[in-house]
Amino acid sequence: MFSMRASVVRTGERAFTILELLVSAVIFVIMLALLGSVIMHFNTAWRQGDAQKERRQNARVIFDTISRDLQGAVPTLPGTGANRVPFQVQQTNNSDALLWGTSLPANRTRGDFATVGYFVDSQNRLYRCQTNAAESDLDTLTASAGGSNFTGLLAENVVSLTATAVARDGSTNTIFTTNLPVTVDLTLLLADWRTLKQKPNLTVPDPSNPPVGVQVFRTRVEFPAAP
Amino acid sequence: MKIRSQQRGAALVVTLAIIILAVVLVVGLTMAMRMERSASFYNLERVRAEALARIGVDYGKALLMETMTNNRFWVSSPGRLRASAAGTFDAPTNLVTLSSGFTTSTNANDGVNLNRLSLTAGDRTLDPGGSDFSFRWVYVNKDGTYTNVPSTNTLGRFAFWMDDESTRVDLNTADQRTSTLPAAYPSQISLGALPGLSGIANDIALAAQTNAFITPYDALGRDSSWTNGLFSNRFFLTHYTQDADLNPWNERRRILTTRLTNAPQGRGYFDILSATNGNPGLLSALNTNQLANHYRISYNLFTRNDWPYAKGSGFQAKFGIPGVQQMALDVIEYLRAADSANTFPEPLVAQLVGTNMTVMSVGTGINIIPTNNIAIGTTRRPMISQVGMYCSTNTNALGFVETLHGQLYLPPSYNAGTGPFNWQLWAEIASSSGGGSVVTNAALPSITFNGTGFADFMVTNVTIPATLPAPIPTNSMVRLAILKTAGANVENILDVAPLVPGQRISLPTTTNTTAYAWVNDPRLNKVTNNWMALPNLPGDVAPPVYSPNYSAFAGTPASDGSTNSLYFPVPGSGVQSIGDLGYLATGVGSTTNAPWRSLRLQANSSTATNIPPDWALLDLFYAPVPIRFLPGINVTAGRVNLNALITDGTNASRANVLNALFTNAVSDATLPTVLSNVMNVRLVASGNYGQATNGTNFVSAGQLAEVPELGDQGEAGEAILRKVVSLATVRGNVFSVYSVGQAIQFVNGRVVVNGEKSVRVIVERAFDNSGTPFFRILLWNEISP
Structure with a gap:
């Protein structure tokens, strides 16, 4: 009875006043703004987190892959004059390309020796090249196709990859024809896809102070077969 | 009422929709989390397996570092070392197993077969012709302890076996035996003696000279026609060996050459020339201080009384002090005669008193020689x-x-x-x-x-x-x-x-x-x-x-009644083999007359267990080898370890490798017997120098002189010895560690394997600039990707 009566009462009430509407509208807008702000913050945080996760995953994969290849790097065998595949860091303005000879799981017909190389193209893509032949030049390695050669995409959104190879005496060189370096310091500048979508020609003049959306990763790889 | 009812229904729909959405989101998130967690877990387990495999490598490396030190005598073989007690150079009676332990158990929790069948063509991973080759698991617990059995505290396990690379044929050095190259040249080891390689051995050797093989299976990819032959022989082949090249007291041996060019990488040699390119046949070209120095080193070595093979006395017990002095002088004279292009090198005339050698100047007349203790070098004259x-x-x-x-x-x-x-x-x-x-x-x-x-x-x-x-x-x-x-x-x-x-x-x-x-x-x-x-x-x-x-001269040691001990190499041809030391006339300068006596590299050279056998002298020096293509930081590659027997209960055998060493040096009729004798360390009764028990290991390459069908064949056997002894060793410096690591969980009494890594890592015992040995990893090859 009470509900019926109340219903009757309510249906019989007049509409809201303009003031009530205005107040309610203001409150709604404020709440909407607050909600929007919260959502925006959440969105930003999620994007940043997602971007960071993407960069870190990429960094882990890249370092893991390169490190495993470096671990199998084969040293000089004196008497041949020089390494069949000298360890090389081909420096460019933006990224370094790397190339060396390594030992991979043996294949019955191709053996276990391989030349591997890494380079970053102009589209911020990091490639890994491999051939079971001895190649001392990255251009030759990447240009050759078919057979045992392949060039595969390892990661995207790579702003730059730089390498510093250190010899036993502490000097840094870009080519090691007679001995492997002792360590290689790898510096990786990674962006996420959104950042590069917004800034496709992104460059980082100062790696120590990267812009938002770009993260610096560093690792040092020691050569087990170093002299 | 009707309106309110509709409102309530809408709320229900909206609520349900939200709940469904939430459930979908939660389920999706849960699935994603599960996948992420699973991927992360197995990635972690893979890394853990890799670390466990690395433990096996480090364990093996530690065993080498523990035993192959400079303060004990040791000999190596596949899967085991024998070493003397630390601080002694006694017989190597302590057995060091270079593995986690061989097992015949077929229980997967006891051991792992390192020679497992691969996925392609039924090949085995290690020895294509061999059987299962199982080694015990070592379980690693969370607290870092090792156990033999798994438990809930176990986080992984590893097993390993170490192969002595010197019991394989070195692809970078082997070729075929020829009469044109010195006997010490490692290409005298016949690559073509391995099954199926006779037709391609020369091509492989030529390729190695052009571009050395720098990984174990590098050669497989060089030429498709080599693939099958090399693949089926891979248990007998390596790309890298180094002989330790040490004397019994772990000092670097001196190379029997006066030429710096024959002693690369800072190795010791008889640097007796005043000028590097001088003529060693001329007295005027010699540095008298260095002559005296090398005489003293030789004399001190010859008179050591702590030989691992026979302790108590040195060569002076056989030849007397004057005889040992003359030997120390004549070693110099022999390599001078070998290195000089002069038909007749000028013999050294020197006063020898104890460890001191004073080269006499004879430039003003023969009669200036002032005193006794004078010796004249035995040379080509x-x-x-x-x-x-x-x-x-x-x-x-x-x-x-x-x-x-x-x-x-x-x-x-x-x-x-x-x-x-x-x-x-x-x-x-x-x-x-x-x-x-x-x-x-x-x-x-x-x-x-x-x-x-x-x-x-x-x-x-x-x-x-x-x-x-x-x-x-x-x-x-x-x-x-x-x-x-x-x-x-x-x-x-x-x-x-x-x-x-x-x-x-x-x-x-x-x-x-x-x-x-x-x-x-x-x-x-x-x-x-x-x-x-x-x-x-x-x-x-x-x-x-x-x-x-x-x-x-009837007593032992004596020549066999021929002129075999009368020999000098062609002028300028260099020392051909460490076995050339058998030409040293040990009767010269002896306290008693001993005509025609020379070092006897034959069986029964001595029955005295406290006097070193004549072949012990071969462990003090090494013959020069051109460095044409030999890899590594020294030039001792290619020598074959006589201790090639694999004693870990497998049917794996390195008899083919010994065959490569002896083929064409031994007659076809006796080759099988010789191989069997060497493989099983079968010696004549009195040839058991320095052995823990007979039939366990060779302690010196010179011990080939005690092998039946070699050492008991008189001068014919000694001639064979000269062909092979420079190519043989008992002490390898390069080892392959085959290690498997598994990340496991022990659940309800069962072992669950979450990740596995299998590697072959080549460890080398190298030397730094001061001559101190250190261990380095030469190659890291992942068998399983």
Whole structure:
């Protein structure tokens, strides 16, 4: 009875006043703004987190892959004059390309020796090249196709990859024809896809102070077969 | 009512939609999380398995570091080392297992088969012709402890086996045995002796010279026609070996060369030349300080009394101190003769007192030699073997007229060529009645030698002083020398007999009779007592045919009654093999006469367990090897370890590798027996030097001299030894660690494997610049990706 009566009462009430509407509208807008702000913050945080996760995953994969290849790097065998595949860091303005000879799981017909190389193209893509032949030049390695050669995409959104190879005496060189370096310091500048979508020609003049959306990763790889 | 009912229904729909959305989101998130977690878990387990495999490598490396130190004697073989106690150089009686332990158990929780079947063509991963090869798991617990069985505390396990790379044929050095290369050259090991490689061995060797193989299976990818042959032989092949190249006390051996170019990478050699490119055959080119230094090193080594093979005494117990001194001198002389292009190197004349050697300057005359303890080097030169004196009835103002006869001996096996050579004779003649006064010491007419073994010379109208009236003096006293050319500068002395001034050969002087004296072994002619009288011959007659009695020395060690110990290499050809040391004449300078005795690299060389066998000398030096293509930081690659037996209960065998070493050096008829004897370390009864028990391991490559069908074959066996002993070793410096790591969980009594990593890592015992050994990882090869 009470509900019926109340219903009757309510249906019989007049509409809201303009003031009530205005107040309610203001409150709604404020709440909407607050909600929007919260959502925006959440969105930003999620994007940043997602971007960071993407960069870190990429960094882990890249370092893991390169490190495993470096671990199998084969040293000089004196008497041949020089390494069949000298360890090389081909420096460019933006990224370094790397190339060396390594030992991979043996294949019955191709053996276990391989030349591997890494380079970053102009589209911020990091490639890994491999051939079971001895190649001392990255251009030759990447240009050759078919057979045992392949060039595969390892990661995207790579702003730059730089390498510093250190010899036993502490000097840094870009080519090691007679001995492997002792360590290689790898510096990786990674962006996420959104950042590069917004800034496709992104460059980082100062790696120590990267812009938002770009993260610096560093690792040092020691050569087990170093002299 | 109706309106309110509709409102309530809408709320329900909205609520349900939200709940469904939430459930979908939660389920999706959960699935994503599960996948992420699973991926992360197995990635972590993969890393953990890799770390566990690395433990196996580190464990093996630690075993090497523990045992292959500089303060103990050790020998290596696949899967095991034998070492003496730390701080001793005793027999290597301590067995060190270079694995986690062989097992015959087929229980997967007990061990792992390292020779498992691969996925392709039924090949096995390690030895394609072998059977299962299982090694025990070592379980690693969360607290870092190791156990033999898994538990809930276990986080992973590893197993490993270490192979001695020197028990394989080195692809970078092997080729085929030829007569044109020195016996020490590692290409004398026949790659073509391996099954299926005979047709391609030369091509492979040629490819290795152009571009050395730098990974174990590098060669597989070079030529498709090599694939099957190399793949099926991969258990017998390696791309990298290094012999430890140490003497029994872990000092680096000296290379038997005077040439820096034959001693690369800072290795020790006989650096006795004043100038690097000097002629070692010339005395003037030698650095006397360095000569003395190398003499001292050799002498000290020869007289050590703590040989792992036989403790108690050194070589002086066999040959006497003078004999050891002469040996130390003659090692230098042998390699001088080998390295010099001169047909006749100038022999060293030196005073040897204990460890000190003073090279005598003979530039002002033979008679300046001031004292005893004088030795003359045994080298490629003619030697005075007979001398005779005829005394006529005529006299002149000085006394009786005599004729001097003589004979020189130059063995054809000295490789001096056939001549003719022109030498000057220097003679010092006195008479017993003349009180030893010299009647002539002038250079006499030249002698021509035709290279047939010996040459006569005759000098007439030699007079002795008639300081005393008749009757004729009882004896004529003679001292002779041969010079390369005439002149006062007697640096070019080739022989002096007797060597010591004041000592002369005594010849009975009777008119109308020729009195002769001879020396059995011309290398001993420097000592007066070694000259023996022959029966007097009537008239003035030429020397009788020189007929040395090779069996004059009957005791051991002795030569076999031939001229096998008379040898020098072709001038300038270098030392061919470490087995050349068997040519060292050990009777020279001995306290007792010991003609024709040389180092005996044959069985039963000695029955005394406290005296080193003759072959022990081979462990002190090494023959030079050109560095053409040999990899590594030294040039000891390619030698094959005689301890090739795999004792870990598998049927894996390295007999093929030993076959590559011995093939074409041993006759086909005896090759199987020799291989069996070597593989099983089967020695003659008395050849058991330094063994823990017979049939376990070789302690020296020279111990091949104790192997039946080799060492008991006389000089023929020694000739085989010279071909193979430089290519053999018992101490490898490079090891492959085959290690498997598994990340596991122990759940409800069952082992669950979450990740596995299998690697082959090559560990090398290398040397730093100061000669201190260190261990480095040479190659890291992942067997499983």
